[in-house]
Each structure stands twice: as C-alpha cells, then as structure tokens.
Amino acid sequence: MHGFVRGEGAREFLEAFTSVVVPPGGKLPGRDLIPPVLLLAEGEGEGEGERAAARVGRAVRGLRWCLYPEGAKRVPYAMLGADEIREAAGERPLSLGVGRELAADVPRHTGRLRLPDFWLARDIVEWALDPEAPEPDATGLRDHAYAERLKRGLVLRALWALGGQSADGGASAPGWLAHLQRFLAQPLFQLLPRWWWGRRCTRRLLRSRKRGWYAKWRGISHGRTAEEFFGDVARLIRSERCRGREAGVGRFEELLLRALLTDLRRTARPGRISPWRRRRLTRFAVLLELPGEGGGAAAGERFLQRYGAAARDTRCAAVVVVAVAPAEGAAAGERRSLAGVADRLRAASGLPAEPPEPLRAVLPEPPSASPDEVELTPVAPRTFRLAPAAELALTGTLVAALLSVPGVWFFERVTTEEDRTCLGGASREVVTGRAEPSDATPRQEYEEAAQMIDEENARVNQEAGEHGGTVRTVMHIGADVAKNQKGQRYNGAVPELRGIALAQRSLNEEAENNPGKVWLRVATRHAGDDFANAERVARQIVADARKKNSGIIGVVGFSHSLRQTQTAVRILGDARIPMVGTTATADAMQVSDHYRRVAPINSREAGVEAAFAHRGRIVDDGSGNCAPAEAAVVVKDPRDLYSQEIGRLFAERFGGRPTTLAYTPGGRDKSRAQLPSDDRVVVQDSIGELADAVCERITEAPRTVVYWASRAAEFSAFLDDFGDDTACEGRKLTVLAGNDLTTAALSGEYADRPWLRLYHTVHVLPAGHPRASDVAQVFNAEYAHEFGSHDLWRNDGRAALGYDAMQLMAAAVNTAYRSTETVGRSHVQLSLDNGVRKQGASGYLHFGRGDRGVSRDKPLVILRHTADGSRPVLYCGAFARNPAGRIERWGPHGEFDCPRDG
Incomplete structure (x- = not known):
C-alpha cells in the first residue's frame, strides 16, 4: 500500500x-x-x-x-x-545527481531529453572537482570539454575518426597519407566540427537573446568567442579552488543549476511539428x-x-x-x-x-x-491515441501520397528496410564456446576443490605463525553435489568452491607480503542436498562461533534461494555473524542486516529481463524475422522461493497480466493451496500438461515469450514433451530464463533443438570479452590455468561470485584489522555497514549505507544460446569502476537505456 x-x-x-x-x-x-x-x-x-x-x-x-x-x-x-x-x-553539487536522474529515463513517447548546457557544465565541474586535474587554462579546458562531447556524440566521433588523427595527436596513417590527412582530412573532419561546436556553445551561453545566461550570471559585457568563454571558466575554477572545496561546490551548484534549468526551459517549450514535443x-x-x-x-x-x-x-x-x-x-x-x-x-x-x-x-x-498514511492518486497526463513514431509515420505517408506515387514507393522502401534479424543471430560479440564436461564426477571435482582449501589451510597454519600474522576463519555453507555425471550440468557447488579456493590463495599471498592484512582459513560445512540441513548447520556454526578463541569472523555461501537457506540466514543474523552470499538472488533472502551478497537480486534481474523482452527482437513474427514480445507465459514453481519470487516480479515488470503456469516437481499438490486467487495462474500436475498449456498459449498469440522461472532440471523434460508430444511440433519457441539454466546451456544441453531460441542470464561476461575488467581477466586466466580453458563452469559466473564473496569478506576484515588488532565479528560487520568498494571478478562491488545488502548497479548479462556457444546480447551495469566500465545502454546500436536499480 x-x-x-x-x-x-x-x-x-x-x-x-x-x-x-x-x-x-x-x-x-x-x-x-x-x-x-x-x-x-x-x-x-x-x-x-x-x-x-x-x-x-x-x-x-x-x-x-x-x-x-x-x-x-x-x-x-x-x-x-x-x-x-x-x-x-x-x-x-546535488545538481549533478538531479541532471543525471532526469536524463536517465523519461516517460514513453516524449523523446530523448537533450541537455547540452548541463552536460557541458557537468564536464567543467567534474574537471574542477578532480584534485588530480591540472591547473586549468582556456585551451586545456576546451580540449577536455570537447573530448567529453565526443564520447556522447556518434556523429562527432565518426568525423573525428575520418580526420585520421589518433587520440594522442599522432598520425594514424603512414608516409604521404599522413601528410594528406593533415592538410585535407583534419581541417574538414576535426577542426571544423570542433570550431562549430565552440561557436554553438558560445551562442547559447553568451549571445543568445542579446546576453546568454552565462554572460548574465558572470556579468560579462564583452567577449563572444569560445576562447574567451573557456578562459573565463578557467578563471572561475582557479578562484574557487583558492576559496576552498565547500565554497567551490556552492558556486558550481549555481553554474549547474542555471545550465540545467535553461535546458529544461528550452525542452518544455511547446512544439507543433515534433510529435514528441507535443x-x-x-x-x-x-x-x-x-x-x-x-x-x-x-x-x-x-x-x-x-x-x-x-x-x-x-x-x-x-x-x-x-x-x-x-x-x-x-x-x-x-x-x-x-x-x-x-x-x-x-x-x-x-x-x-x-x-x-x-x-x-x-x-x-x-x-x-x-x-x-492517506491513499494516493497517481498523476494522469493526457494520453494520445498514436505513439509519436506512428503519428510521424502516418503524417509522412499522407504527405508522400499527396506529393507523388514515387514518393509513396520511396517512403515504403525506407520504412520497410529496417533491421529485423533476431538478437544474437549474427552478432560479432565474443562467444563462450562449447564447454567440455569432465570425465570426473561432480563429487570428484568437488573433493579436488576442497583439497585445494585444505592445503591452503595447512599453509596458513604453518607460515602465518612464522610471519607472526593474524589468522581468522571464514565458514562456507554449501550444498551437497550430484553423484551422477549429468549432474555437472545443473550443479553450482563445484565452481563456487573453486572460486573460494582461488580467492583464499590470492588473499593469503597478499597477507604474506603485507603484515597489515589478515590470513584466512576456510572451513566448509555441507548442508545436504538442496540445503536440507542448512538450519542445523547454521545453529552449529553459531555454537562454534561462541566458543572462546574460535576465530570465526563470517560466513560465505548460500548458492540457492530456498526456504531453508532463508531460515539459516535469519539464524546467523540473530547471532550477529557477518554473511556474504554468492548466487542466492531472491529479494526475500534479505532477512538480516548482517547479510550481504555479490549477485544481482531478483528485482533487478526481472526488470532487465522484462525490458529486454519488451524491446529486443527475440520472438518470431511469422516471416522468419524477429520482433519484440507482445505477450508472456511465466512458468514457475510456487514451492520454490527463488522461482515463485522471480516469476512474480517478471510478470509485474512485463505488464499486461501474463499467463502464469505453476508446476511443482514431484506432484506436490499442496502448491495449489499456496497460489493466489488469480484466474491467470493455472496449476499443472505434470510436465506433459505444462507443455500442452504452453503450446496452447503460443498458438493463440504467436509473439509470446516463455519466461522460465523454474529450475533447469525440469527444463529438459519440458523440451522433450514440447517438441514431440504437443501440437506445436516444429513451431519456433522463444524462452527467456534466469541463470539457473546457464551451466546446462553452456554445456550444449539444448543445442540439438533447432526450433528453440533460448536467452539466459549470467553474472559475468564471457572470458576474453573486451569489456571485462583487469581483475576479471586475471581471474579468468588463473581459472583456466588451474582447471582448463574449456572447463564446464568457466563462463557460468558461479566461480567468479564465490571469488568475489571471499574478496568482500576479506576487504571488511582487513579494514577492521587496520583499526583494531583484535579484529572480531562486530568489527567486520561495522566495516561492512560503513561501506566497501572493491573491483571484483564479476564486476565492481559497491556497498554503501542503506543499500539493502546488495552491490549497486551489479552487472547482468543476457546470452543467446547457439550451436557454437552462447554470445552476449545485453550487458548492463558496473563492470569496472572507471566510466568506460559502466554500461548504461544496450541493443545492436546502443539504442536502449539499461534499467536502473530500484
């Protein structure tokens, strides 16, 4: 409410x-x-x-x-x-956040919010507030502002590339071609656009309506060139730096506000031609x-x-x-x-x-x-019967028809030759490649990872004493592993433990070289199949932690969002034991302030997936091409905490009341009593009935995407029945699923079904992707060296999340150790509460106050499954701390905004 x-x-x-x-x-x-x-x-x-x-x-x-x-x-x-x-x-200045939020997402059908003055002012203020930036002068400031403008303008970047000059000022062509570029291409494609950009800026800021807003604010009565404008800004920055940071922030707040309000005033002016402005x-x-x-x-x-x-x-x-x-x-x-x-x-x-x-x-x-509280009524702006693009297309069609028949023919040619290929079908993105399942059983591979930890624990016991280092213990709660060979494709326990082992070794090498860091032991506790014994294990850890000199400073693990893991988190939280979760993504797992996690939560994932289904060309439109989905069918297990929550969240984000099919493995009919009284939720008692129900829905509405919120083990059985035993034999099926299907998909489990178009999420970029951070590249290389470059779990993200969970816990431990030599659980929790920022293998880890225990803007990747492997079709979030590592747009041409947290 x-x-x-x-x-x-x-x-x-x-x-x-x-x-x-x-x-x-x-x-x-x-x-x-x-x-x-x-x-x-x-x-x-x-x-x-x-x-x-x-x-x-x-x-x-x-x-x-x-x-x-x-x-x-x-x-x-x-x-x-x-x-x-x-x-x-x-x-x-607060205006930096205000302008960024206004431009990040606008209501539908109103067009992109252009803020030229604000972005220019923001670039200037970022320079001014950067303590490492040099003393500004007119030329340096203008060069910096234009370089930032190039990052936001595709046309300007293309012209700059045609100019031939490289970013460091050297020639990009050899011999006489370099001289030709210098005398012909650079003046035309670099110097002229740069001069024109400066002229437009000064016209808006200094000359518009006799005196621009900047001239009025600064009291400038003469000087109308770009050099004079940037020279005045440089003097402003130097004077404010002398006055102190707080005074300078206030002055720059005035600058940003005037720039932002001028842009907003210009944007809000009524327009009769543009349907977006109307x-x-x-x-x-x-x-x-x-x-x-x-x-x-x-x-x-x-x-x-x-x-x-x-x-x-x-x-x-x-x-x-x-x-x-x-x-x-x-x-x-x-x-x-x-x-x-x-x-x-x-x-x-x-x-x-x-x-x-x-x-x-x-x-x-x-x-x-x-x-x-009092009940609220939402605002209700006037609506239009046609979207702007449709209105513009209709107007153009009428005008073309009035002009000439050839005009109509030309208009139709232009509008019909749009890109309608399916996302991921012919992408140049890095492909994960087909993984090679090991000849060893999951149990053997798990024991090998556990042996790595045992050997590292033994090294800690021996060498920490020799170096006089401080040692603490991190508990790991993991599920049991599958005993059969096929269980490799669905099991996340092995890569999680591998990631923890690699992190422990790396962290202890740092402690060996730096006496200001803590050595870490890892003690693994098995919680049984599907974490059946998670509550008992949590109570035992609480009892062990209360023993004198136990050395236990936290817990990592919880790879699944289940009722029993939720209860275990609550038990450990009541005992005030810090926790870092790996791949448990359900929002409902956040039952304790002592719980942090390094994976994106379900509400973020469902928002990204719903936007992807609405805007991405993923569903067959009947002509062999693809279009965005118009309807959705959600398949979930109401007895599974993860499945129930993410299925509900996707249905809410997608809108239009999607059909929800509820199926609980094993015929647990008690699920009926837990379902809401909604005529759009239909309970199925078998995989066959589920396949028939999905077939019926996509037959009624061909542009339907199936959102698989259930687990991977049931997906293969569903595909078997759908492909052979339903009326939809031979019909294309588009499925969007969470990361529970990722390991099976990367192993080629679904590659022999040409009628299936599968998109699935993962929490890391494929190994070798150019957008990966330096830390991710080092981790991928280390993982490949230890377990092989074609290992089954190299690209599914679970190892990276296990690695990052240990890194986050260690960062909090070392921060606490710097403030007190007797570092305990309360000190570690205080460090986590105060916030931690660290580059991880799965992305940039940014935990601040009031972040609900999750990292801000955590990366999420959607892969398209193909016979050659899986390739990214969407990746959003903070993969690295630097601006280039923050991906804010997706699509073949970057035409869509990445959904934000919240």
Whole structure:
C-alpha cells in the first residue's frame, strides 16, 4: 500500500502537487514559476529521530509513487535519497545527481531529453572537482570539454575518426597519407566540427537573446568567442579552488543549476511539428529526501535557496522541487500548514520580482486512531491515441501520397528496410564456446576443490605463525553435489568452491607480503542436498562461533534461494555473524542486516529481463524475422522461493497480466493451496500438461515469450514433451530464463533443438570479452590455468561470485584489522555497514549505507544460446569502476537505456 502522511491539509497538498506537475487542460504555463517546497517531519516520543526519518521516507516514497505508479513512469522526475545527499554534501553539487536522474529515463513517447548546457557544465565541474586535474587554462579546458562531447556524440566521433588523427595527436596513417590527412582530412573532419561546436556553445551561453545566461550570471559585457568563454571558466575554477572545496561546490551548484534549468526551459517549450514535443505536457519533478544528521540537511536547504535564484534568473517555470526533511535541526523560517502551501502552489503565477523562498510546512501529526498514511492518486497526463513514431509515420505517408506515387514507393522502401534479424543471430560479440564436461564426477571435482582449501589451510597454519600474522576463519555453507555425471550440468557447488579456493590463495599471498592484512582459513560445512540441513548447520556454526578463541569472523555461501537457506540466514543474523552470499538472488533472502551478497537480486534481474523482452527482437513474427514480445507465459514453481519470487516480479515488470503456469516437481499438490486467487495462474500436475498449456498459449498469440522461472532440471523434460508430444511440433519457441539454466546451456544441453531460441542470464561476461575488467581477466586466466580453458563452469559466473564473496569478506576484515588488532565479528560487520568498494571478478562491488545488502548497479548479462556457444546480447551495469566500465545502454546500436536499480 502506497500512502502519504495523514493529517490536516495532506489531501489538499497532494491535489495541489499533482495539479502543478500536470496542469489542467494539458497546457504547461510558460511563466508560472513554482516555488520550492520543504516539508518537515517530526517524530514522537522515544526514538524521535528514527520516527521522523521513517515519516520522511514514507512521504518521499508516496510522492514518487504519484509520478511512477505500477512501474510506469508518467512524469519526468529525479529523486535523490538521503544517502546520496549525505555523501554529496560539501563534496559534490546535488545538481549533478538531479541532471543525471532526469536524463536517465523519461516517460514513453516524449523523446530523448537533450541537455547540452548541463552536460557541458557537468564536464567543467567534474574537471574542477578532480584534485588530480591540472591547473586549468582556456585551451586545456576546451580540449577536455570537447573530448567529453565526443564520447556522447556518434556523429562527432565518426568525423573525428575520418580526420585520421589518433587520440594522442599522432598520425594514424603512414608516409604521404599522413601528410594528406593533415592538410585535407583534419581541417574538414576535426577542426571544423570542433570550431562549430565552440561557436554553438558560445551562442547559447553568451549571445543568445542579446546576453546568454552565462554572460548574465558572470556579468560579462564583452567577449563572444569560445576562447574567451573557456578562459573565463578557467578563471572561475582557479578562484574557487583558492576559496576552498565547500565554497567551490556552492558556486558550481549555481553554474549547474542555471545550465540545467535553461535546458529544461528550452525542452518544455511547446512544439507543433515534433510529435514528441507535443507530448511534453508536464513539469519536471525533483524529490529530495534530506537526512537529519551530517551536512546533508544544510546542503539540501542551500540547494533550495540556489534553485530559487537560478529559476528566477533563467525564467524556468518547468520544474517542481519538493524536499522532505526531519524537522529537528532544520533552519529557521516561516512555516505554513500543508493547506497553506497548497494554496500558494495553486496561486503561483508569473515570474516573481525576487527569487522565491522555499515554502516550509510541518507535516501534520497523524490522528491516534487512524493509520499514518492517506491513499494516493497517481498523476494522469493526457494520453494520445498514436505513439509519436506512428503519428510521424502516418503524417509522412499522407504527405508522400499527396506529393507523388514515387514518393509513396520511396517512403515504403525506407520504412520497410529496417533491421529485423533476431538478437544474437549474427552478432560479432565474443562467444563462450562449447564447454567440455569432465570425465570426473561432480563429487570428484568437488573433493579436488576442497583439497585445494585444505592445503591452503595447512599453509596458513604453518607460515602465518612464522610471519607472526593474524589468522581468522571464514565458514562456507554449501550444498551437497550430484553423484551422477549429468549432474555437472545443473550443479553450482563445484565452481563456487573453486572460486573460494582461488580467492583464499590470492588473499593469503597478499597477507604474506603485507603484515597489515589478515590470513584466512576456510572451513566448509555441507548442508545436504538442496540445503536440507542448512538450519542445523547454521545453529552449529553459531555454537562454534561462541566458543572462546574460535576465530570465526563470517560466513560465505548460500548458492540457492530456498526456504531453508532463508531460515539459516535469519539464524546467523540473530547471532550477529557477518554473511556474504554468492548466487542466492531472491529479494526475500534479505532477512538480516548482517547479510550481504555479490549477485544481482531478483528485482533487478526481472526488470532487465522484462525490458529486454519488451524491446529486443527475440520472438518470431511469422516471416522468419524477429520482433519484440507482445505477450508472456511465466512458468514457475510456487514451492520454490527463488522461482515463485522471480516469476512474480517478471510478470509485474512485463505488464499486461501474463499467463502464469505453476508446476511443482514431484506432484506436490499442496502448491495449489499456496497460489493466489488469480484466474491467470493455472496449476499443472505434470510436465506433459505444462507443455500442452504452453503450446496452447503460443498458438493463440504467436509473439509470446516463455519466461522460465523454474529450475533447469525440469527444463529438459519440458523440451522433450514440447517438441514431440504437443501440437506445436516444429513451431519456433522463444524462452527467456534466469541463470539457473546457464551451466546446462553452456554445456550444449539444448543445442540439438533447432526450433528453440533460448536467452539466459549470467553474472559475468564471457572470458576474453573486451569489456571485462583487469581483475576479471586475471581471474579468468588463473581459472583456466588451474582447471582448463574449456572447463564446464568457466563462463557460468558461479566461480567468479564465490571469488568475489571471499574478496568482500576479506576487504571488511582487513579494514577492521587496520583499526583494531583484535579484529572480531562486530568489527567486520561495522566495516561492512560503513561501506566497501572493491573491483571484483564479476564486476565492481559497491556497498554503501542503506543499500539493502546488495552491490549497486551489479552487472547482468543476457546470452543467446547457439550451436557454437552462447554470445552476449545485453550487458548492463558496473563492470569496472572507471566510466568506460559502466554500461548504461544496450541493443545492436546502443539504442536502449539499461534499467536502473530500484
């Protein structure tokens, strides 16, 4: 239930808020500037600060839901949380986050949000705040800004490449060709575009409407060239660096706000030609959750003051800013009731003579007999019958038809020759290659990995004493391994233990060379088949940890999201034992603040997969080509924690009420009693019935994707029945599945079914991929050296996640060790709570305060399964810390935004 704080004036404020964001009549007033709003939340009695913080979060989430109900973004908005504001306070302008969030994702059918002035200002501010950046001058600053512009512009990059000059300034061609490029190609394709870019910048910033916004802000009365503009910016940076970082951040906040508001004002102007601009009928909303402690609250209030001045100077009436903060510690000022603020919002008209002050209001105390929230109504912008592209195509068709018959023929030729090939069919991406299952059984390979750990433990016992090192023990909870040969294709216990063994060896080599690091033992505890004994093992670890001088500082493992592993996490968390999970991805596993994990959670994975199914060309459209999916069938096991959750999340993210087929292996009919009363959920009692039901759905709607949320062991049986025993024999089937199918797919389990088009997720890029980080490349090389380059599990990600789980635990241990020589579990947990940032083999590990125990923007890869191996068709997330390692777009031409966390 989404709601807002209940009390006098709450409903009036919500109505006023939605009416200024979406003005009645569908027309945006161009000059009615809306003053910023600051809502103050008070707590009650004991734990007043926590209660106030809870009310702040509830109010912000309620306002956000009005703009983003049911996963559908209706209004362009930016939201900065308390942690982000606290981290930025005094270090970075808040406008950097606001502009980034506004441009990251916009409502459908409104077109890309172009912010040329803001991106230029951002590049300048990033230079200014970089302590390693050299002292700026006009030439260096201009070169830096244009280099950053090249990264964002495909056309400019192509022209620069045609110019022939390499990035370091040398010639890219030999002999006389280099001289030809220098005199002909470089002036035409490099110098001319660079000069034109500088001219356009100065026209907007200095000469537009007699005086651009930058000239007005800086009081420049002369100078209209790019050299003079960048020279003035360089002087500004030098002066602000002399004043100190906090003062400089405030000055750069003013610069960024004016640039951003100028862009937003230009974007919000009504347009009659572009169908995208005609659909921009709402203001931009900015929501700020100000923290109650630290410098975040003061930074937020200073931002509101600067916003009022910038909005007045730029005449931007296209933004609504609402901040919510605890009342304790807030700056003094006139405070109104919510109803009074609502009246001021409705009465806003024209541009005030002076910069508007923030409208402050105290959130009312809830009546004691009523819940502390009031039901919300989402905003409802005007809708159009046609999408912009369809409207533009229809207009073009009519115009072409009126002009001439050849014009119509030409238009049809242009519109029909679009790329309709299936994603991954002819990609140049690195292929994983067919893995080679070992002649050894899974049990033998598991015991070999366990032997590596035993040998390393013995080395620790001997050499740590000789070096006088500190030794601690990490417990590993793993499942039992399959006893049969085919079990290799479904078992994750072997690669997880291998990754832990490689990490332990690497970490102890670091401890051997650095006395400031801790030596680590690893003790493995088997939890039985499907973690049947996980609860008993967790209680035994708790008992062992309480023994004097046990040396146990944490637990790694939990490769499956099951009811029993969930309970085990809760038991260990109650005993305050730090934990790092490997491949258990269910959101529901987060039952303890002592639990972290290195794999992306189900809510992130389902969001990425739903966007992929909606936009990617993956389903046969009947002509031999592919198109995005129009419908979905979700197959899940309601008794399985992972399967039930990710199946539900995908159905919610995909929308349109997909059909859900519930099947529990072994004929456990009790699953019927656990299903919700939904006529779209159909229980199947056998694999054969499940195959028939899927066949029936895809026959009714051919452009249907099957989302397999169940386990891999049942998938092969389903394919056997679907291909031979249903009416869909010979029909193409598109399946999208999670990483539970990855090992079987990489081993070639499904390669002999030409009618199957399978897309499956994995948490690492294939070995040898150019986007892989240096740490990932070193790990892949070490794994190949130890276990072979064609090993079954080299590319399925489980080994890398086991490696990263140990790396994260060790980072926390070593951080604690630097602050106290008697490092214990409480010290390790404090290090984890304070945040850890580390480059891992599976991606960049970034754990901060309030991150729900998961790494931010964790990488996720979707592979297309082919007879030659699997190749990436989507990869999103932070693969490395540097900007080049953060993938934010996907698609054959990078045309789609990667879904973000949350």
